[in-house]
Structures are given as structure tokens and as C-alpha cells.
Amino acid sequence: MGKGQVTIRDIALKLNISISTVSRAMRGMADVNPETKKKVLEMASQLNYEPNLIAQSLRINRTNTIGIIVPDVEVHFFSSIVSGIQEVASEVNYNVLFCQSNENYQTELNNLKTLIASRVDGLLISLSRETEDMEHLLRVQRKNIPLVLFDRISDDIDTSKVNVSDMDGAFKAVKYLVDTGCRRIAYLAGPKNLAISNKRMDGYFKALRVCGITPDENLIVHCNSLRDDAGNATDKLLALKEKPDGIFCVNDPVALQAMQVVKQHGFKIPEDISIIGFTDDPVSALVEPALTTVAQPSHEMGKCAAKLLIDQIKGYNGASRTVTLDTKLVLRGTTRALRET
Amino acid sequence: MGKGQVTIRDIALKLNISISTVSRAMRGMADVNPETKKKVLEMASQLNYEPNLIAQSLRINRTNTIGIIVPDVEVHFFSSIVSGIQEVASEVNYNVLFCQSNENYQTELNNLKTLIASRVDGLLISLSRETEDMEHLLRVQRKNIPLVLFDRISDDIDTSKVNVSDMDGAFKAVKYLVDTGCRRIAYLAGPKNLAISNKRMDGYFKALRVCGITPDENLIVHCNSLRDDAGNATDKLLALKEKPDGIFCVNDPVALQAMQVVKQHGFKIPEDISIIGFTDDPVSALVEPALTTVAQPSHEMGKCAAKLLIDQIKGYNGASRTVTLDTKLVLRGTTRALRET
């Protein structure tokens, strides 16, 4: 904490005035002689004074700090969200206490504990892959700490949330596959308990239904992880007697791995097998062929979540609300062109 | 801050003992009756007590929090470092206050100000691209706040630092280009004042010298940004009457853009023009051809920087020291194979 930092007391002593006057002057309150104020400010900068936010927080019962927990910052989608959060937070003079659950429930619990102990004014959380129980979040609410969930949200808790229209995004993707001639469309899903994966599956089914295609259970394969393991899943698909001619993937990393495997097996993308991802990682535009994907406005999601939270902290809109941002199907090289009609 | 949180006073009242006893029990100090301790702990969990770290920090003059400033978390290299930092910090029960300078000097200054005001126990900083003056960091040192710089470091300040052997990495890369037959090797550099870019240039020159190749000023082109602008720079190179047959790039994003432009111009990679990047972003293994690059142990850098800082905070090794981690040349498809001898 840097020993021997300057305090308002030091300033008061030097100027032979009371600490309350210094405090008032520092905060630019009215009712303080312009002369005095000037002297205080000068002395402060001369002594290299920096206000002690810790002391202030204790006194005013507010830390001007928000806590955030993401599963994994190394994933671009999340770092982009973090960046958006940080942007909004710094605009309104809030600090960001950063934690990472590593997709681990116990770690999420620990993170939450220290964040609460640090008396953050509010929490921004994207649930870990393992998290199923909401008890820890309910406890947060019981302590009256504002909470906003984003991306990895849950229906089992009533709080503000930010997500994208997963179902609609998936629907657009699968519909496009059908429209470009695919008939046996697979879904490379995430873990079975992951809400976003399931919602995207809903969109997948809906598109098939609308297009009059009978779903085939064999064409749905789950990956245990969002980053690895997609290779095996793809292998399974390609081992089918009736192979897929299109693959919709739960996210871009999975799609990228699927692409590799599909190519290794000698299939042409998109002619033999079309592929669509979800997220639009920066990578996706650079691979070859470039990945068609459902783009999520990640930075925007971060900003939106942060705004929601800060509004809540400042006491506006008490009711919790869910903001659903739109996705956009970005057409690239892993899908065929639409036929002219 | 969540009104009405439980305090040790509440526990003391309920148990009809003094708050000091509660405090002692909570911290598991000796000299406290096992019975009493048990009662305190039970009551604490029953009341859902969470220690107030703010109050504790004020009292013990230590926040158990480290501040970190990176130029841009959306860059994988930095998010990976942040992840490493967070990992080490949480192991030793430190919190991480996260800031982003957006490559902007003024923002870096503001970040520093709030971090100091928040009384972080130490600082982990990677300088913004614009930062040339070290006065703000010297001020940090005058306040006795431990400071460790990483990646974007400066020679103008005496403090602990973590970096990679930029010069050696560049040397290995350029030497490899020569060894595989390149003779007109270009350097796609970063901004002129960026230390890492210049150190990599030193390695570039050294390799040419060792290999007996005369440097050509025209083959060195600077990009203003580390993310955009590399396209134009590459255009310049390809407009030369004597075109390069190899391009060493200051980092992977630049290399990726260079690849695109080179391909657009109809050149074959690596046959006509070989390319090597620096960093080894996850993307680089996925593009086609996959990018040969100088890998930096980013996660390791974060862990190393955090350890250095925490050691310093805890009062070990007062002397500042620089840890230089090794890079590794990862051979992929944008370079030719070595000829058998």
C-alpha cells in the first residue's frame, strides 16, 4: 500500500486549517473560500497527495468498484466483453476487480467470495461451464448486491441479463445451410448442460422443422469442451454411413477444429460439406476458406452489461431486465452461395 | 457495497463476547478458547458473515490487491498474460484491479492515478505505444509502490522487468530465412519508438550481418499500428523494383495481414516469398499456410511478472531484476524447409 502516503491531515497541518476544510476543498464542495481552496489544491499537488479510496469507501459505504467473473479471458469473445465493461466503467469512474473461473464451479465460488469481501458495488458474471446451482448468486442478491449476468446466463435466477438471440442466430444459420442445398445438417453441440448450446439447438431444430427436414439424432454430437474435443466429435460425424453435408457448430473454435478434420478426411469445404460457426472470432475471417459464422456483438455486450449494472447501482430501474442483442449471419467461404431464383 | 452487511460486531453481540475476541477467532489466532472459536465460526456462517476487506485494508495498511495496466486485452498475447497474472495472484490470495490504456498515454496516466488512489500493493504495467516519458512511473517508485514492467518495457527506468529475448528471437527467425534461401529479407516493423520493435530490428540486422548480407534501407517499413496499417506497408514492399523474397514481421497480426496482401498480389507463400511472425497467436496455426513464427510464452510471462511483484511486495529481494524468457522458432508453412546438407 506504499507506506507514508500523504493524507489530508498532512495538508491541514501545513496550512494550519482543519481536515474537514481540506476534505471539502478537495471534493470541490461549495461553501469553501476560493482562496482556501486554491491553497489546499496547491499544497495537495505539491505534496503529491492522492486521495485514499479505501478510507473513503469505508466511510461512504461504497467502493466505486465492480467485480467481474469470466470463465476464461484468453477466449477472444470474453476479452472483448471485458474490454467493453472496462470502457464503460472507466467512463463513470468505476474500478474493475477482475476474476476468472477457469470454467470451474469451485473457483467461481471463491471468486465470488473475495469479490463480496472486497465490497464491490455490483457484480458482472458469466457462469462457468460447470455451474448448475444458483444458490451462490441468490446469496448475492440477499445481500442486496446488484448483479448482471451475461452470455452464460441461467433461467433459474431472476436478475438482469445480457445475451444474444441464440435461437434466432442458430435458426438463421441452419436455414441458410438448407437454402444453399444442404439436407443432412449436423449440430456440433457444446456440453449438455450449457444453456447457450441448448438454445442454439432449439434454433437448429426450428429451422429443420420450418424447412420440412426430419431431424436425425445421429447428427447431433456433443463436445465436452468448448475448445478441445471437437476433433473427435467431428470424426464421429464423418464415420456415419450417411454423412452430413452441412455442419452447424456451437461456436467458432469448434467450427475451426471441425474444418481441420473435414479437410483431413479429404472433403471439400463448402462443396462436400458446408460449415457455420457462432461468435465471429477474429480468427474466423483469416482461415481458409474463411468461416461463415453467426456474429455476436461481444464488445457491445460488455458495454451493455456494464451500463445495466451501473444503472442498477445508482438506483435507477429496480426491476431486472434482460437485454437480448441481435446476431448477424456473416457469409464467407465455408458455405455455398445462394442459388439465384 | 450492499447495505446492512454483517460485521464482527453483530457476531460479538449475539454471542455476548467482545469484538476483539471475534476478530481473533475469525483469523484463527492462537490464544483463543477452542470452544469460543467454534461458536464464533458457527455464528459467522449462520449469519452469512463476510469479512470487510476494505476495513481490514485501512487498518493494516495493505489491500492485498495488485493493479495491472495493459494496452489492449483484446489482443490474445495480453489476455494470456492477464490470465497468468490472475492465476498467480489468486493462488496467494491477491485481488487484481484491471485497467486498459488503449495504447493511449493519457489513459495510462489516469489508470495509474486511480490504481494509486485505490492503494494497490503493487503494479504490473505494459506500457502504451505512446508512452515515452517515465515520469509517472518514477512517481510510483517515489511512493514506494512495487512496480514490475512486462513486454512493453523501457530502459529509462530502473525496476523489475519481464520480457523475452526479442533480439535473439528475431535473429533466429531471420537466420532461418537466410538458411532456407532468402536473400532479400524485409522487416515489417512497428512504430519507430516502440522498444520491442527496435530490439527485433537489432536481431534482424545482426542476422543479416552474420550471414554476410548487406542491409537495404528500402526493405524496412514501419507500421503505425500493431493491428492495422500493415496492408499498406506490405504494398510498399511489393511495389519495390527489387522485391523481397522473405518478410520478417514484428508480430503475428502484422504477418497475417502481410500474408493476405502477398497472396492477393499473386505471390506464392513460401515459394516466392517466405514470411515469419512473432508471438504465436492461436490464429497463426490455423491460417493457410500456417504461419511460421517466434513463439513467446505469454502465459508464463504473466505468471513470472506476478511472482516477481509479489515477492517484492512481501519484501524479498529488494533489488530490481529483469527476467528474460526464451522464445522458440515454430516452423510451419510460410517458410520453406531447410535443405539437407
Add this chain to the structure above:
DNA sequence: ATGAAAGCGCTAACAG
């Protein structure tokens, strides 16, 4: 083994 009291740096009545 426990309690009483002081104080970390600051803000916020209250009084003048």
C-alpha cells in the same frame, strides 16, 4: 483467554 480502547483516512452532521 478475553476485554477496553485507540486509530487507520476519510466524510458528514452539527455548531458556530
Add this chain to the structure above:
DNA sequence: CTGTTAGCGCTTTCAT
């Protein structure tokens, strides 16, 4: 316009 005082929740002597 300014000073005095109390107190945020906690740790830490100093007594007992």
C-alpha cells in the same frame, strides 16, 4: 465559511 466530533469495520496494543 470553518472547526469539532463521531464513526465506517477492523486490528492491535495494553490490561486483566
